[in-house]
Amino acid sequence: MKPEDINICILRIEGTNNEQEMYDAFKRLGTKPHLVHLNELSSLKPYQCLMIPGGFSAGDYIRAGTIFASRIKSNFMDELNNFIKEGYAVGGICNGFQVLVELGLLPGNPKGNGTITACLSRNDSARFECRHSILKHVSSKKCVFTSLLPQNEQLIVPSAHAEGKFLLSGGKKAYEKLEKNGQIIFKYVNYKGETNAPYPWNPNGSPYNIAGICNKRGNVFGMMPHPERSFFSKNEHGYSGKILFESVVKYIGGTF
Amino acid sequence: MSDVAEINLEVSDFELKKISEETGIGLSVDELKVVQEYFQKKGRKPTDIELQALGQAWSEHCCYKSSKYYLKKYLFHLKAPQNINVIKEDAGIIEFDKDHAYAVALESHNHPSAIEPYGGAATGIGGILRDVVCMGAQPIALIDPIFFALPTTKSSVIPKSVKHPKFIFSGVVDGIRDYGNRVGIPTIAGMTCFHSGYLGNCLVNVGCVGIVNKKDIIYSKVGNVSDYFVLAGGGTGRDGIHGVTFASKELDDDSATASRSAVQVGDPITKEPLIHACLEANEKKLLTGMKDLGGGGLSCVVGEMALAAGFGAKVQLENVHLKEKDLKPWEIWVSESQERMMMSVREEHLKEVLKIFEKWDVPAVIIGQVIPEKRMELTWKGDKIYDMDLEFVTTGPSYKRPIRPVRINNEHNNYSEPENYEVMIKTIINSLNCASKDWVIRQYDFEVRARTISSSLVGHINNETHADAAVIKPLESSQRGLVFTSDVNPNTVAIDPFWGSAGAVDECVRNIVATGARPHSFADCLNFGNPEKPDKMWEFSQAVQGLAHVAGKIGATFVSGNVSLYNEGPAGACPPTPTILGIGIIDDVDDIITVPFKKEGNLVYLVGKTRDEMAGSVYFNLRSLEGGKVPKVNPYELANASAGLLELANMNKISSCHDISEGGLILALAEMCIGNGIGASIHIKDLLRGDISLFSESNTRWICEVESKDSDAFESNLQAHCTSFALIGTTGGTSLSITHNKRKLADLPISELIKEWQAPLWEIMG
Amino acid sequence: MGKKEVIVTVGLKEGISDPEGKNVKKALSLLGFKEVEEVKILKSYKITINENKCKDIDEKVKAMAEGLLTNPVVHDYEISW
Amino acid sequence: MGKKEVIVTVGLKEGISDPEGKNVKKALSLLGFKEVEEVKILKSYKITINENKCKDIDEKVKAMAEGLLTNPVVHDYEISW
Numbered sequence A: 001m002k003p004e005d006i007n008i009c010i011l012r013i014e015g016t017n018n019e020q021e022m023y024d025a026f027k028r029l030g031t032k033p034h035l036v037h038l039n040e041l042s043s044l045k046p047y048q049c050l051m052i053p054g055g056f057s058a059g060d061y062i063r064a065g066t067i068f069a070s071r072i073k074s075n076f077m078d079e080l081n082n083f084i085k086e087g088y089a090v091g092g093i094c095n096g097f098q099v100l101v102e103l104g105l106l107p108g109n110p111k112g113n114g115t116i117t118a119c120l121s122r123n124d125s126a127r128f129e130c131r132h133s134i135l136k137h138v139s140s141k142k143c144v145f146t147s148l149l150p151q152n153e154q155l156i157v158p159s160a161h162a163e164g165k166f167l168l169s170g171g172k173k174a175y176e177k178l179e180k181n182g183q184i185i186f187k188y189v190n191y192k193g194e195t196n197a198p199y200p201w202n203p204n205g206s207p208y209n210i211a212g213i214c215n216k217r218g219n220v221f222g223m224m225p226h227p228e229r230s231f232f233s234k235n236e237h238g239y240s241g242k243i244l245f246e247s248v249v250k251y252i253g254g255t256f
Numbered sequence B: 001m002s003d004v005a006e007i008n009l010e011v012s013d014f015e016l017k018k019i020s021e022e023t024g025i026g027l028s029v030d031e032l033k034v035v036q037e038y039f040q041k042k043g044r045k046p047t048d049i050e051l052q053a054l055g056q057a058w059s060e061h062c063c064y065k066s067s068k069y070y071l072k073k074y075l076f077h078l079k080a081p082q083n084i085n086v087i088k089e090d091a092g093i094i095e096f097d098k099d100h101a102y103a104v105a106l107e108s109h110n111h112p113s114a115i116e117p118y119g120g121a122a123t124g125i126g127g128i129l130r131d132v133v134c135m136g137a138q139p140i141a142l143i144d145p146i147f148f149a150l151p152t153t154k155s156s157v158i159p160k161s162v163k164h165p166k167f168i169f170s171g172v173v174d175g176i177r178d179y180g181n182r183v184g185i186p187t188i189a190g191m192t193c194f195h196s197g198y199l200g201n202c203l204v205n206v207g208c209v210g211i212v213n214k215k216d217i218i219y220s221k222v223g224n225v226s227d228y229f230v231l232a233g234g235g236t237g238r239d240g241i242h243g244v245t246f247a248s249k250e251l252d253d254d255s256a257t258a259s260r261s262a263v264q265v266g267d268p269i270t271k272e273p274l275i276h277a278c279l280e281a282n283e284k285k286l287l288t289g290m291k292d293l294g295g296g297g298l299s300c301v302v303g304e305m306a307l308a309a310g311f312g313a314k315v316q317l318e319n320v321h322l323k324e325k326d327l328k329p330w331e332i333w334v335s336e337s338q339e340r341m342m343m344s345v346r347e348e349h350l351k352e353v354l355k356i357f358e359k360w361d362v363p364a365v366i367i368g369q370v371i372p373e374k375r376m377e378l379t380w381k382g383d384k385i386y387d388m389d390l391e392f393v394t395t396g397p398s399y400k401r402p403i404r405p406v407r408i409n410n411e412h413n414n415y416s417e418p419e420n421y422e423v424m425i426k427t428i429i430n431s432l433n434c435a436s437k438d439w440v441i442r443q444y445d446f447e448v449r450a451r452t453i454s455s456s457l458v459g460h461i462n463n464e465t466h467a468d469a470a471v472i473k474p475l476e477s478s479q480r481g482l483v484f485t486s487d488v489n490p491n492t493v494a495i496d497p498f499w500g501s502a503g504a505v506d507e508c509v510r511n512i513v514a515t516g517a518r519p520h521s522f523a524d525c526l527n528f529g530n531p532e533k534p535d536k537m538w539e540f541s542q543a544v545q546g547l548a549h550v551a552g553k554i555g556a557t558f559v560s561g562n563v564s565l566y567n568e569g570p571a572g573a574c575p576p577t578p579t580i581l582g583i584g585i586i587d588d589v590d591d592i593i594t595v596p597f598k599k600e601g602n603l604v605y606l607v608g609k610t611r612d613e614m615a616g617s618v619y620f621n622l623r624s625l626e627g628g629k630v631p632k633v634n635p636y637e638l639a640n641a642s643a644g645l646l647e648l649a650n651m652n653k654i655s656s657c658h659d660i661s662e663g664g665l666i667l668a669l670a671e672m673c674i675g676n677g678i679g680a681s682i683h684i685k686d687l688l689r690g691d692i693s694l695f696s697e698s699n700t701r702w703i704c705e706v707e708s709k710d711s712d713a714f715e716s717n718l719q720a721h722c723t724s725f726a727l728i729g730t731t732g733g734t735s736l737s738i739t740h741n742k743r744k745l746a747d748l749p750i751s752e753l754i755k756e757w758q759a760p761l762w763e764i765m766g
Numbered sequence C, D: 001m002g003k004k005e006v007i008v009t010v011g012l013k014e015g016i017s018d019p020e021g022k023n024v025k026k027a028l029s030l031l032g033f034k035e036v037e038e039v040k041i042l043k044s045y046k047i048t049i050n051e052n053k054c055k056d057i058d059e060k061v062k063a064m065a066e067g068l069l070t071n072p073v074v075h076d077y078e079i080s081w
């Protein structure tokens, strides 16, 4: 598939408000992004990638991402499960990550029955925090959103959230399993690259400094910081948030 | 017509006064007599809704009755070629590039925030967004200058009925955060100022800037006769009733309970789709006019839109969608419920407009139509309940109130030099008005929309220092950037309102120039005390002249603004506070200059003249010294220096730059060291005493870091612009060391500076 | 003497609009719960107090509620034990 | 039949840290309330249900709580009438 044939659905409801920058990111790479309101979405068929942008969907009342997730659930969950099964890409940034977790799609469980096994809970500081994060790409596995980014490479990406502490049911074992599966993609680090760097490097208190994860197959991905906001801000090796978008476009181009 | 009452104005002065108080309309006896006369001619009594509408329209907040004389005389005639449509509308419109303009609005939400900080501040943000959206512009930045009593104030000195400043401060920040972040517009700049004079009367000023394609600019006026009025957004309720009349008087002990209905509640999740829907309908050319519902609610918006085009309006009030039952017609007419917009639409476009709002789940209803006569007529379930001439309603009174000059004391007693400069420097850096504001800044999403080139925090991650101005690149297709700063120093304005206000404009210009941008426009929010008190009115008139003294001579003028009077609480009047929002433009955002030192071994220059102008300085305040001279401004010096620095910036001859303001030279140097952890050795030679040299807050000064290879170019350019400068040191090392006329005054490790500078707000606010 | 648990429950006053409740109601009804007529949000603070350090708990809790947890202009609150 | 008011109270599970509660505790202690040992936050949804439109209220409210109001990884909830 050529980039200009790739259709990307950027899904929004009231309060999702990072859709324009997500749109711009994909547009700059020559693909066809579409801003689609949940009320207008009739089918996922035309798309090869579904992106859930950041923001405060439905005000983030109750819990970040919950209302958006439950509306997706009641509208087109089966279709979304099939979309994922067919290998299409699904990404969630910030609020979008929270939505994917509340949908039970991340980290996802083997049975695929939509049980929620994780939560992005309130930051340890109990407040919204906007600051730049240094992220280390810790997975060796090829998540479709990071395939072009070498392992251990670091990116500088803005974080801006109040609920980003990644908690997993099942405790330490569950984390270890996630790590072993290569599902932990990004960790918060300091300038020295240490993956146990404390607050404020780890802005929310996530155990194991987890900033982003994918499902077992690598085609569903979520992260708290905002790569679309650092599309142009290169690190010393010339990588920027752009690499994530290039990765998924390359994946879709090569697969479908 | 039991929902509407007639009111008899043929009564004694005493009775008239009582009517004004009981109905809450806030008109004076003289003003009510004008109303009386008008209805005598009509041969009937006014209805309650008519009287309420007049109370709104003639309030200080809506008709600027005390201030417009001075504003017109000194500020409004200033001109700049880039101004497209200024002063007249909710937001000023200024040219951005060939095809685009930007919209600027700045307002106060002081009284509501003093009563209910969270809701008051949140709805302040909501209101200012509407002011920009109703010009057809996409909001791109929010700016929040906020002013409080010290959060360390002892509870024992706080009057009953006044909330602790800490509660107010954190409530205001929460409100701005929760609203701004939820609608997804970055709160990118502001100021956070503490002064004991804001006890019981905090100031919450909010600014917004938007970008608009020139062909999409829309004004607050209807198109033609028989256009329909479409009201969109949240339902109308009892919240915010008498908001403007409440903003037009002093707060007293009972305000908190008596003004509950003036409290407004923000609903950003209704607002966010409302913005999308309005902008979509406008871009599709389906609207003839648009205006937001702010102060005065429907009662102001309909008439103003109609009259602006030379017409009138007829409204069926029962069509307004409500969020609670049993509202009286007058309550519907004056309610200031949030998240509402008014549009005028031609018949052939009605359907399409309503469809757009339906898509976004935003209620929209038709409430009336434009009529040819300049008259307003309201009906309620078929009965006529309101019929007045629009010019009568909207003209309102205008006063030239008496003023009484206050003597300014420039003398001061002799005072000694500090015994220990290091201790004094740390005390300054650690004082609340100088210390890091990142406790506030980081609660706001300053990166959303992904167009933030530089925020208020610059330097190494998690050790950032303050920026002079924030930078946004509004368009995908252009490198051009807008630069934002907001400034005022109430300490100097309180002592000398003329020079203090002139200084606020100077500071805006300095901050913009320090970022490498040229000053392009200003907005002002003039927060003063009770205008019926001659000394307060004098402060106001002086301040306006001080602003005019500088603006207009540096290529930028005031394009919009707001006056907030009666800022007096149970603890007295707040210091006069003319907040200035300055906007600059830079051709390529890759060329911005930031504050932190960039490299070891570079030269450090002081640009501008330091004078013995210590009045209102942080240093004097900390030492409880009074008197002295307030820093003055020579606008021509400012223009020359700015031109010189901008030329140098264009030639890439400046590595970093910071203006000198509160805290003086020493704080500016410390902040430049903090950002990237690079120290400096500073050797000052001048004829001043050490403390004056380091701590004076004279205007029109900057510090520049320059590579040694560029020193000739730097010096000769400034000479050519008749601007004085001095080479004062070099960058490098891990400390900031200062000698003054060969005397060593201080040597402070950067790590210590960082600690002193970062900690205070976190320690107090948790 | 030991520890005491006090609950301060805070809600919005009658007549003050509650966007959070409104949005939760909307979400529930979009999820198919059409029988929901209204949702109001209450927040409770479960406060554990060291009785040894405190003479008049009643008074203290009231002061906490009024000084920090609520704004009497918009909130009602209730203290329960 | 008429209207019924149900309250769903949501709190954090034992062992899940409550940063907001900690923050309130800190704020209280900065205001001088040193006797406070712990603060925990609960949130309640007071839901008014139209009984005419609803057969099994119990069931329905449980579905709301589990489908929307809580995340089982971190929350406990209680329904009261």
Ligand SMILES: Nc1ncnc2c1ncn2[C@@H]1O[C@H](COP(=O)(O)OP(=O)(O)O)[C@@H](O)[C@H]1O
Binding pocket: B144, B145, B146, B187, B188, B189, B190, B191, B192, B437, B440, B441, B455, B456, B457, B466, B467, B468, B469, B470, B485, B486, B487, B511, B661, B662
């Ligand atoms: N309430 C606030 N909201 C956003 N930014 C703020 C706020 N208060 C201060 N800032 C930012 O912090 C920086 C320092 O503020 P200030 O000391 O007032 O700067 P200056 O003296 O250069 O005008 C500025 O960049 C300003 O925009």
Ligand SMILES: [Mg+2]
Binding pocket: B467, B468, B511, B658, B659, B660, B661
């Ligand atoms: Mg500055």
